[in-house]
Amino acid sequence: MKFNYLLLICILLLSGCSDEFLDKEPLSDVTPENFFLKSSDLLLYTNGFYRMFPSTSIYDGDETADNIVATTLSEEMRGARTIPTTGGGWDWEYLRDINYFLENYEKCEDEAAKLHYSGVAYFFRAYFYFEKLKRFGEVPYYEGTIEADDLESLQAPRESRQFIANKILEDLDKAVSNLNEEVQAYRITKYSALALKSRVGLYEGTYEKYRGITGYEVYLNVAMEASLDLMEDSPYSVYSTGSIEADYMNLFNSHDAQIAEVILSRQFTQTVAVDHNVNYYTTTSSYGRPGMPKDLVNSYLMDDGSRFTDNAGYDELFFTEEVQGRDPRLAQTIRTPGYTRKGESMELVPNLGATMTGYQLTKYVTEPVYDTYDESIGDLPLLRFGEVLLNYAEAKAELGTLDQSDLDASIQLLRERVGMPALSLNDANSDPDPFLEDQYPTVEGTNKGVILEIRRERRIELYMENHRWNDIVRWKSGQTLTQPLRGLYFPGTGEYDMDSDGNVDVVLFEGDEPSGQMTGVQYIKIGSDIYFDEKNLINPQPDFNVRSFNEERDYLYPIPRVELQLNPNLTQNPGWE
Known part of the structure; x- marks a missing residue:
């Protein structure tokens, strides 16, 4: 089944006519009179929408922010973004494709196909506008195709972010109603729409709450209800075989999506040369050298549930000591003593030449045969049940309605997979973690402690799944990105x-x-191959020890200059004028 679906998509993407068919102007011989008549027409057309999903860049949200430290810091981390002349994410081709489909799909005579594939289109229109909302905030809204001479539509002003958010949710409601109910990791289903609805509601609800915008509760309730629908009435669960030392790792290094938990995945296979580069990215010394930052390593609890950062001298422990007795997800995300590659038996220590911080990433890494550039084939999750559980707990915590039973039905399921103790609502709120308070100083109120713990859980559980930048933005926590980036202690x-x-x-x-160098030993020159700070912690980016984040500007991206010239009714985002 995996091959058949991907082959169909790849034929569409690689054929000579695909660009003409799916870009701005449909093929001249593909008209409503001779197309959109059969279910296969609707399938073929909507397959093009899947190109909207990220592929090798699925972990960009972590490298853009402070979850992954590589050889080059992102412009967002450096506070060095500029206004582009063109491009910059201000593109609308996919929206025209979607709206063109919605204007013509009802010509099909297959009622079941019309219902399902219209749901697919509504899902992707919601997805399209959610990406625009996150990047630009207010944007023009179009529900139909626009002709080249329709100046009024082409020069439409921006709609409010609440208007856009509500339209996104309207489309997702239609998608939920129309889509098939099935477990299918590579195709849009009712469950995909519910999971995206959960994400959208949480994003907008927290975005507005942390900016003092009235009415944010509506969106948090949407997140809570969509999450609860999936928790109570879906076939999904937390993937587990009972192996607390391997299940989290195996969820991500599997070649095929683990459909017990993965609701929607980006599919990869060498059969039709659709690959990505995660193995190469994480194992070679010549490409990025990504590493986990020490503040995130410090965030992992001890395996008894106590806080690592409550221990005296925690920042001066040698590697073998600091990773001992920790939340098992740490050893399933970075190389720690005893680590072996999938399908191999040789134990490997961190390769300091392949990681800027000394904490070498292992999430998604498969067998060495896939280490060549663009040869990895493990499916990359886009929506999974684990995120839904986290969304539910956070939405209820931010609403002030969270109780212990909610934590037991959500966060605890993730902790049980790795054998971690339960999160106690009373303990968290009575004794907030000072380490997390320093990271997120804007969190306040009676649920402060548990909100901080949910953020800890989210950062750990969803590491390298393209969430971190969006989380920082919606929490209005940009100053978190200016905190020191450090690595191993020597x-x-x-x-x-x-x-x-x-x-x-x-x-x-x-x-x-x-x-007289020893074979198999890494020789690292201080001041050349590696740099240290005054505390003997690896300083992975000494050129950027001082970074900035403009609170009045940097949560949104600028609209390109040419777009402002073409449309006099557009206004620039605050701080970018």
Whole structure:
């Protein structure tokens, strides 16, 4: 089934006529009179919408923000964005394709097909506008195709963000009503629409709440109700075989989406040369060198549920000590002592040449045979039940209606997968974590402690799933991105055993390279290959120790200059004038 669906999509994408058919102007011989008549026509046309989904860039939201530190910091992290002349995400081709379909699909004689594929189109129109809402805030809204001489429509003003959000939710309601109910990780279903509705409601509700906009509760209730629908009346659950040391890792390093939990996934296979580069990205020293930052490593709890950062001297523990006895998700996300590649038995220590922070990423990493550039084939999740559980808990916490039973029905299911103790509402609120308070100083109120804990859980559970930037934006927590980026602690020069097996794995030196080097040992030159701060923590980006985030500007992106010239009714986003 996986091959058949992907092959159909790839034929559409790779054929010579696909661009003409799906871009601005449909083929001259594809008209409402000779197309949109059969269910296969509707399937073929809507397959083009799937190109909207991210592929290799699924983890961009983590590298854009502070979850992944690579050789180059994003413009967002550096506070260095500029107004583009054109482009910049201000594109509308897909919207025309969708609206053209919605204007013509009813010519099909297959009632069941009309119902389902109209739901697919409504889903993608909602998805399209949600991407625009997150990036630009207020945008023009179009429900139909526009002719080249329709100047009034082409110069439409921006609608309010509440108007856009409500239209998104209207389309998702139509999608939920029309779409088929089925477990299908690679196609849009009713469950996909409910999961996206949960995400949209939480995003808009928290975005408005943390900016003091009245009426935000409506959206949080939408998130809560959509999440609850999936929790109570769907076939999805938290993927688990009972292996607390492997299930979280195996959810992501599987070649095929784990359909017990994954509601919607981007599909990859070498059969038709549709691949991505996660293995190459995380294992090579010549491409990005991504690493987890130390503040996130510090966020992982101890395996008994206590806070790692409550321990004296936690920032001066050597690697083998700091990763011992932690939330098992840490060892299933980065290389820790005992790590082996999928399908291999050799234990591997972190390759300091392949990670800027020393914490080498393993999430999504599969067998070494897929390590070549653009050869990875593991499916990448777009919507999964784990996120829905987190959305539910956060929406209820922000509404002030969360109780312990809600946590037990949501967060606890994720913790049980890895054998972690339950999150206690009373304990969290009576003793908020000072470490998290420093990261998110705008959180206030009686639910402050549990909201901070839910944010901890979200950052850990959804790591590398393209959420972090959007979370920072909706929480109005841009200053979090200006906090120090650091990596592993080393006392200084010398020989280091990174897995406590009695053998030297790393040698740090200054000056001339040591002679008589040992085979299989990493030799790292301080001040050249690696840099340290005054506390002997790896400083992965010494050129950007001082960064900025403009609270009045940087939560939205600028509208390109040419678009403002073409449409005099557009206004620039605040701070970008």
